[in-house]
Amino acid sequence: MAIWVRYRRDGADGFGVLDDDTIAAHTGDLFAEAAPTGEQVPLADVALLAPARPRRFVGLWNNFHEAAAKNGLATPAVPLWFLKNPGCVVGPEATIRPPASYAGRVVYEGELGVVIGARCAGVDEANAERAIFGYTCVNDVTALDLLTEDASFPQWARAKGCETFGPLGPGIATNLDWLTARVRVAINGRVRQDYPLADMIIRPARIIALISREMALEAGDVIACGTSLGAVSMKPGSVVEVSIDGIGTLRNRFEAAA
Template identity: 65%
Template sequence: MTLWIRFRRDGAEGFGTLEDGRVQPHEGDLFAAPRPAGAAFPLAEATLLAPVRPGVFIGLWNNFHEAAAKQGLARPETPLFFLKSPRSVIGPDAPIPMPPGHAGRVIYEGELGLVIGRRCRDASEEEAAAAIFGLTCVNDVTALDTLNADPSFAQWARAKGCDGFGPVGPAIATGLDWRGLRVTVALNGRVRQDYPAADMILPPARIVSLVSREMTLEPGDLIACGTSLGALPMRPGTEVAVTIEGIGTLRNVFAPG
């Protein structure tokens, strides 16, 4: 398994691998044979950024058996998905803001994220599996009251696509089997979500395959696999920590105002 990160150090951005608290910087293209470049350095000398800058950021709804059963929802045969703005993406430790003009409940949703590593169009499940570069943590932040504020039109893009509503990180893990992972979310240290990735209705390769029938996926695109039970509103000042063993912990503070 390898952990890939993006960072800012001495005023410049870069990417590399992380091992035992040290960063090995790389050059070239993360998704096309990157090369080590320069000496390794302690992670403490850098600021972590979101490990990917997606051109397309897709999120799934109703993709876990337990949550679907609890809410009385039918299991979907195809992905029920929405698009989050790529500009919603922030990295570890960046504050989650509340946009001016929004009011009401803002919820967290801890999720497993799939990072696409090669161009993918109308792919078989085998091709789709090969197109998944690695896995990351996602917090799919949602302005819940905005979503259904107008009864004639559900505002998915507006409620989920605000600046800062897409924390991602701290790393992309390659060579990690999603089937044995658990997604946990803690609010100020208290665990509120804890569910197995294996409870997915549509698994990663099938998600990517089905989405690719309608939308070409490119290297760096990001798909959040959906969430399960336990997504709740955040209070101002709340630290939200999304943890997936093997990837790490994505921490952000909800800091409106």
């Protein structure tokens, strides 16, 4: 398993494989023929960026058995998906901040993110599995009051697509045994979400295959697999940490609108 990261150092962006406190720098394309340069970059000398820059950022709703049962929801046969604005993506340590026009509740949702490594259009599950580059942590931040502001039109894209509402990171884990992993979200050190990924209703390869029937996916695109119980609103000044076994911890601070 490797952990791929993107970083900024002295105003220049790079990428490579993280090993403890050092990054093995690479050149080329992260998803095609990346080659090591031989340079070892100290982690302390860089700022980590979001590990992917998706052109399509897909999220799922109601994709965990325990949450569906608790909320009285039917088990979906196909992904119940929406699109997040790719411009909402930020990396580790970035500040999450709602728009100045919004004063309502802002909710964290810790999730497993699937990073696509090759084009997928009308693929079957076997080819979808092969097209997975790796996995990352996602905080699917939501302006909850915007979602239901108009009873005639649930505003998924608007509520979930505000600037800074798509933290990703800290890296992309390849060959991750996600079935044995758990998602944990801590707010100011207190764990508020802790659920097994094995409870997922529709699993990554099937999600990709079904979505690819309707929309092509490209290398670098991200699918957030949905969340389970425990997501609540954040207070300004809160530090939110999304951790997944084998990937690491995505840490961000939530602040009030400027």
